[in-house]
Structure formats: C-alpha cells, structure tokens
Amino acid sequence: MIVRVVFVVLVLGLIGAATFMSINGVWGDSSAVISTRNGSPGGGYGIGGRGVK
Amino acid sequence: MNEAADQTHSLNCTQCGAGLDVLGGGRVKTHICSYCGAELDAQDDYKVIQQFRDMKRPDTPFDLGMTGQLWGVEFTIIGTMAWTEYYEDKRWTWVDHQVYSPTHGYGWLTVDKGYVTYTRKTREIPSPPFISNSTIEHNESRPLVKFQGETFQYFSSGTASPTFIEGEFNYRPSLDDSVRYVELMGSSRMLDIVQSGREREYEVTELPDQAALLSSFGVATNRRPRQKGTHPLENLVRSSLQLFTRNVALIGAAVAVVLGIGLSAKGEQIARSGQTAVSSEITLPFEVTDDTGLTEITIEANANNSWAWFETELTDAEDEPVAAFERGIEYYSGSDWKEGSRKARTRLTLPTGTYTLYLSMTEAKVDWTGGRLATNMSVTVRQGVAQVMWVFGAATFLGLIGFLFLGQRFLHHQSRWSGSDWSDD
Numbered sequence: 001m002i003v004r005v006v007f008v009v010l011v012l013g014l015i016g017a018a019t020f021m022s023i024n025g026v027w028g029d030s031s032a033v034i035s036t037r038n039g040s041p042g043g044g045y046g047i048g049g050r051g052v053k
Numbered sequence: 054m055n056e057a058a059d060q061t062h063s064l065n066c067t068q069c070g071a072g073l074d075v076l077g078g079g080r081v082k083t084h085i086c087s088y089c090g091a092e093l094d095a096q097d098d099y100k101v102i103q104q105f106r107d108m109k110r111p112d113t114p115f116d117l118g119m120t121g122q123l124w125g126v127e128f129t130i131i132g133t134m135a136w137t138e139y140y141e142d143k144r145w146t147w148v149d150h151q152v153y154s155p156t157h158g159y160g161w162l163t164v165d166k167g168y169v170t171y172t173r174k175t176r177e178i179p180s181p182p183f184i185s186n187s188t189i190e191h192n193e194s195r196p197l198v199k200f201q202g203e204t205f206q207y208f209s210s211g212t213a214s215p216t217f218i219e220g221e222f223n224y225r226p227s228l229d230d231s232v233r234y235v236e237l238m239g240s241s242r243m244l245d246i247v248q249s250g251r252e253r254e255y256e257v258t259e260l261p262d263q264a265a266l267l268s269s270f271g272v273a274t275n276r277r278p279r280q281k282g283t284h285p286l287e288n289l290v291r292s293s294l295q296l297f298t299r300n301v302a303l304i305g306a307a308v309a310v311v312l313g314i315g316l317s318a319k320g321e322q323i324a325r326s327g328q329t330a331v332s333s334e335i336t337l338p339f340e341v342t343d344d345t346g347l348t349e350i351t352i353e354a355n356a357n358n359s360w361a362w363f364e365t366e367l368t369d370a371e372d373e374p375v376a377a378f379e380r381g382i383e384y385y386s387g388s389d390w391k392e393g394s395r396k397a398r399t400r401l402t403l404p405t406g407t408y409t410l411y412l413s414m415t416e417a418k419v420d421w422t423g424g425r426l427a428t429n430m431s432v433t434v435r436q437g438v439a440q441v442m443w444v445f446g447a448a449t450f451l452g453l454i455g456f457l458f459l460g461q462r463f464l465h466h467q468s469r470w471s472g473s474d475w476s477d478d
Contacts, residue, residue: 008301014451018443019312025345025438034377
C-alpha cells in the first residue's frame with residue numbers, strides 16, 4: 001500500500017513541478033536574444049539566466 | 054483384459070525377469086520393460102511383442118510411478134516416450150509421459166523446453182478436421198480451425214518419431230512409428246491434429262501451474278527443468294501493483310496533456326501594432342503588469358516565396374536598452390505545399406514595467422519563382438505566456454512508463470509466437 005501511495009505522490013509531484021515551471025516560464029526564453037542593459041550581470045540569457053535584468 | 058494382470062501390482066518381465074510395477078489400470082495394452090526394452094503384451098499374458106534396443110534415456114524430471122495432482126485430480130506417471138523431430142538441419146526433442154488416473158483415464162505430461170504441459174485426447178472433431186501440408190504451404194494467412202466454439206490459429210507442424218519408450222501405454226507404441234502433427238493455438242490451450250498411419254486423433258494441451266505441478270509430483274528442486282523462452286500458452290500475468298503503476302502513469306500522462314493544452318492558451322495580449330509598411334519602423338510601447346511567465350513578441354509580415362529580416366530593440370521606461378534580437382521570416386508555397394511561416398516569435402522574461410519596442414525590416418529577398426517581397430509588418434506582445442515544454446515533458450515521461458507495459462505485452466506476444474514455423478512470405 002505504501003508503495004502505491006509513494007508512486008501517486010511522485011506522479012502528482014512531477015505534474016505539480018512541471019506545471020509550476022511551465023507557468024513561470026522556466027527555460028522559456030528564446031535564444032539569440034542579447035541583453036543590452038548596462039551592468040547586467042552575466043548577460044541575461046542562456047542556461048541558468050533569469051531573463052532581462 | 055487378463056484378470057490376473059488387473060489384480061497384480063507388479064510382475065516379472067517375461068523377457069529378462071526384472072521386476073516391473075503395474076501402475077496403469079485396465080486399459081493398458083503394452084508394457085515396455087525398463088531394463089531390457091522388451092515390449093510386452095499386457096492383454097496377452099505379457100508375451101514379448103518386440104524388442105527395443107539401444108534406446109538413450111532422455112533427461113526428464115519424472116520417473117515411472119510418481120504421483121501428483123493436476124487440477125485436483127491424482128495422476129500417476131506410467132510411461133515415458135522421448136521424441137525427436139528433424140527439419141533441414143534443425144532438431145527438436147521432447148519427452149512425453151503417459152499418465153493415468155483411475156477416475157479420469159489416460160493423458161500425457163509433456164516436458165518441452167523446460168515446461169510441462171498436460172495433453173488429453175478428445176473425441177470432438179474441429180472444423181475443418183484436417184490441415185494439409187498444401188494448405189499450410191499455400192495459405193496467405195495462418196490456417197484457422199474452430200473447436201468447441203473457439204478459433205485456433207496455426208502454430209506449427211512436423212513429423213516426429215520416438216527414440217525411447219518405457220513403461221505402460223494404452224496403445225502399442227513402436228520406435229518405427231512416425232507421427233505427423235499440426236499444432237494450433239487458442240487463447241489458453243493448444244489443439245493438435247495428430248496423424249499416425251491411417252489414424253487421426255485430436256489432442257488438447259494445457260499449461261498447468263508449473264510450480265504446483267512439480268511440487269505435487271515431488272520433483273526435487275535440483276531436477277526441475279530450466280525453462281527456455283516463453284511457452285506459447287504462458288499468459289502474461291501482471292501483479293496488481295504493476296496494473297496500478299500502469300494506470301496511474303497513464304492517467305497522470307493524460308492529466309499532464311490536458312494541463313499542457315490549457316497552459317498553451319495562457320497569456321494576455323497587452324499590445325498590438327497596426328499593419329505598417331516595411332519601409333517604416335514600428336514603435337510600440339507596452340506595459341508588463343504580470344511578470345509570471347514569459348513575454349511573447351510576435352512579428353508578422355506578408356512575405357510570399359521570399360524572406361525578410363527584422364531587427365528589434367527593447368527599451369525600458371528610461372529609454373535604456375533592455376534587449377535586442379533579430380528574427381527572420383520566410384514563407385514559400387506551391388499548389389500543394391507550403392514551407393516556413395509568416396510569423397516569428399520571441400519569448401523573454403521581463404520584469405513588470407513599461408517598455409518600448411522598436412521594429413524595422415533590414416533586408417529582404419525574393420528567391421523563388423513568383424515570389425513577392427513583404428510589404429507590411431505588424432507586431433503583437435503578450436504577457437503571462439507559459440513554457441509548456443515542462444508539462445508536455447512530464448506527460449511524455451509518464452506516458453512512456455504506461456506504454457512500457459504495453460510494450461511488455463507486445464514483446465510477450467511476440468515471444469509466445471516465436472516458436473511458430475509460420476511465415477507470411
């Protein structure tokens with residue numbers, strides 16, 4: 001029984017995390033966009049980037 | 054039937070004098086001595102009918118006299134026959150054991166590829182009653198047979214001969230016998246059409262619970278046969294946990310797909326330019342009020358069999374540059390095809406605030422017959438757009454888990470039929 005509960009929790013957690021990341025647009029920035037803001041640390045795009053600063 | 058023999062539980066071989074157990078009941082016709090290979094007539098004072106020599110004893114987990122239960126009915130092993138079949142350079146072997154039950158009569162336990170099956174003869178005749186070699190050779194699909202309301206599909210056929218005979222039988226076997234069989238598979242049992250000389254018989258084979266059968270007959274662990282591959286009658290039985298996992302994964306995948314479709318429509322248009330001549334520049338101010346998700350900028354132009362290149366710059370409320378990007382649009386079409394798109398989409402993560410977008414076309418070219426340069430362009434800005442890759446990714450992952458189970462069933466089905474000699478060619 002506990003295995004089933006754990007599996008359901010994992011599935012719900014996976015869907016929940018995916019929904020959260022989708023709504024927040026994680027890794028959704030287009031490529032080849034140049035952040036031109038002066039002083040923008042490390043640009044703004046690419047893996048781990050957090051958009052236009 | 055010799056009355057004396059019926060009442061006797063052992064006898065001495067009339068050829069070599071060895072002690073032999075009598076296990077098989079009143080319809081036993083012959084008794085082949087385990088020691089000298091003499092075939093004795095059980096219905097005529099055990100007179101020697103013929104002598105079998107140089108028989109190689111087969112490897113089998115069963116011995117004469119072993120007793121066990123099949124579906125609650127007690128059977129005793131009374132005879133052993135090893136069979137060999139040759140086809141081209143291939144050779145198959147298996148071992149049949151005649152079994153006897155005082156209440157259910159005679160049947161066979163067959164040891165083949167490590168599996169033990171139970172076979173009994175039936176008086177019912179299938180339709181059609183026989184499948185000829187010609188039918189097998191020339192049919193474009195597997196020949197079918199109806200039997201007891203069930204359809205059986207052709208599985209294999211061949212001609213086999215015995216190589217070892219020992220014990221009691223309810224007929225008179227011989228090493229000179231040659232048996233042609235056609236084997237057909239139903240949902241949970243096999244039907245064999247067996248032809249020996251002019252005699253044709255029908256046999257039904259089932260696959261009992263292997264562990265229960267071997268335990269019931271007292272087969273020692275070290276004598277239990279090693280199973281090779283999947284038996285044609287072996288059903289794929291899934292545990293309730295496997296079924297639960299499959300169902301939850303597939304339901305989760307479906308939920309994620311629905312979520313993904315819903316999130317694809319998420320987003321609010323916050324600015325849109327009118328159609329503007331490409332010779333001009335578009336200046337479009339807009340305000341991002343919701344920094345959840347992405348801001349999507351879509352450039353549209355009426356290029357036709359041509360391409361156009363656009364430069365975009367984004368500034369903030371203080372007119373400081375925030376971002377810049379270039380995008381191309383190319384669109385080609387024919388009478389029955391089209392390629393490319395008249396739209397180019399860019400997504401950015403923008404904090405809330407006021408921005409101004411500057412868009413201009415920098416280059417364009419016609420490079421296809423009948424092409425036309427873009428004359429107008431427009432731009433649309435939406436906020437709160439979702440990155441649906443994540444939910445569709447989750448749907449794919451969960452779907453794969455579910456489909457792995459379907460794949461398992463497919464592989465099991467392939468494995469069950471792998472022993473069939475049918476070819477669609």
